[in-house]
Amino acid sequence: MRTTRPVLVTACLAAVVTVAGLVYAFFQRPSGQSSDQGAADANLICGTTVCQSVIGKGVGGDNVELLTGTGGGRIRVTGESGNFIFEMTIAAAGAEVSGDKALECAPAAVSVCLVRGTRGSEVLGEALVRRNGAWERLQATYLASGGYLGLFDANRDGTSDVVAVQLGCDGRCDQAFVQVFDPLGPEVRCTAPVASKDEANVRPELAQLRACAQS
Numbered sequence: 001m002r003t004t005r006p007v008l009v010t011a012c013l014a015a016v017v018t019v020a021g022l023v024y025a026f027f028q029r030p031s032g033q034s035s036d037q038g039a040a041d042a043n044l045i046c047g048t049t050v051c052q053s054v055i056g057k058g059v060g061g062d063n064v065e066l067l068t069g070t071g072g073g074r075i076r077v078t079g080e081s082g083n084f085i086f087e088m089t090i091a092a093a094g095a096e097v098s099g100d101k102a103l104e105c106a107p108a109a110v111s112v113c114l115v116r117g118t119r120g121s122e123v124l125g126e127a128l129v130r131r132n133g134a135w136e137r138l139q140a141t142y143l144a145s146g147g148y149l150g151l152f153d154a155n156r157d158g159t160s161d162v163v164a165v166q167l168g169c170d171g172r173c174d175q176a177f178v179q180v181f182d183p184l185g186p187e188v189r190c191t192a193p194v195a196s197k198d199e200a201n202v203r204p205e206l207a208q209l210r211a212c213a214q215s
Contacts, residue, residue, distance in 0.1 A: 047072025059105045086137040090117045090124040106151045106160035123149040146197040154180045165200045176200045
């Protein structure tokens with residue numbers, strides 16, 4: 001991705017707000033699906049089959065691991081914070097969760113892990129946070145129609161935000177913009193549109209963010 005450059009705002013921008021509606025988020029409660037099941041549960045079921053490990057990453061003294069099966073998945077956390085297992089909602093929604101890019105974590109005072117999967121040309125995601133010594137899954141599902149979903153502390157508060165590239169004109173034109181979601185609250189900010197998704201700046205400065213267009 002290259003840094004954004006000014007472009008002319010065309011009539012297509014009137015439809016930019018339709019893409020914003022594609023990103024559905026229910027901020028911001030614990031999932032209530034954590035448990036004390038240990039890491040050695042070889043019979044853990046993901047969907048209709050036994051879970052298979054996709055990737056694991058260390059976050060401080062914890063290990064975050066993605067597990068998938070036929071029609072479902074789980075997120076397992078073990079370590080100093082305790083043992084937690086969460087349902088993987090994007091797997092149940094049909095996203096393919098595989099490879100090294102399936103999990104991105106940003107350790108901090110409030111750590112964030114982003115789970116990603118592809119569904120056609122879209123990227124679906126969900127996030128975990130560790131705060132006050134415990135992990136919780138945020139009740140939000142993120143959808144990036146422009147093919148990029150990642151973490152970056154855009155508002156410079158020390159906690160990584162979720163950054164999504166969205167296509168403008170309800171996907172019917174080349175223009176794109178960036179949405180930034182605060183994982184600890186309901187705030188969503190957007191950048192100005194650019195000519196194509198390849199020009200979208202996925203590490204925006206705070207000054208480049210504004211209130212998203214409303215329908």
